[in-house]
Amino acid sequence: MKYLVVVSYDDDAERKRVDYxxxxxxxxxxxxxxxxxxxxxxxxxxREFFExxxxxxxxxxxxxxxxxxxxxxxxxxxxxxxxxxxRIPEEEGFVRRFLTYLCSKLGGTFRLDETCEVYTRKGxxxxxxxxxGVGASTLVRVTVSGYGEVVDYLISRIDEELKPLxxxxxGAP
Numbered sequence: 001m002k003y004l005v006v007v008s009y010d011d012d013a014e015r016k017r018v019d020y021x022x023x024x025x026x027x028x029x030x031x032x033x034x035x036x037x038x039x040x041x042x043x044x045x046x047r048e049f050f051e052x053x054x055x056x057x058x059x060x061x062x063x064x065x066x067x068x069x070x071x072x073x074x075x076x077x078x079x080x081x082x083x084x085x086x087r088i089p090e091e092e093g094f095v096r097r098f099l100t101y102l103c104s105k106l107g108g109t110f111r112l113d114e115t116c117e118v119y120t121r122k123g124x125x126x127x128x129x130x131x132x133g134v135g136a137s138t139l140v141r142v143t144v145s146g147y148g149e150v151v152d153y154l155i156s157r158i159d160e161e162l163k164p165l166x167x168x169x170x171g172a173p
Contacts, residue, residue, distance in 0.1 A: 081145040086166035095138040123150035
């Protein structure tokens with residue numbers, strides 16, 4: 001199956017991540033980055049448009065223009081989520097500060113809504129922290145969401161950091 005994929009990126013770092021992905025996939029699939037101008041036109045007057053386009057091309061249009069019929073579709077992928085719970089024998093304030101540090105260590109920023117968006121070589125993942133004070137300890141529910149390998153990678157990194165603090169009181173909810 002052949003796809004025309006249009007990616008709008010916000011900055012050069014995002015563009016480079018997609019370029020790296022295309023380089024990686026060039027070994028597994030036919031990947032082509034068209035040279036020249038790429039655009040999508042939707043018209044009922046296609047014959048008129050192409051006649052005018054071909055009249056603007058120097059040389060043989062058959063050698064310079066490629067036309068594909070395009071039907072927009074979204075791949076049937078679902079974002080994956082993995083949730084773990086940890087009971088940490090510390091006050092909620094201490095745990096919140098530790099999670100801020102952890103988020104930073106993973107390369108993200110801890111937000112007021114207690115989420116952390118992280119970009120890794122495995123992809124982009126979102127970490128949601130729910131904290132509940134239980135006496136002198138804190139119940140931490142961590143949900144990691146994303147596509148592909150990033151979910152398992154991030155949950156593993158979080159386990160490495162939180163399991164020693166939680167002792168035996170951790171695992172899937």
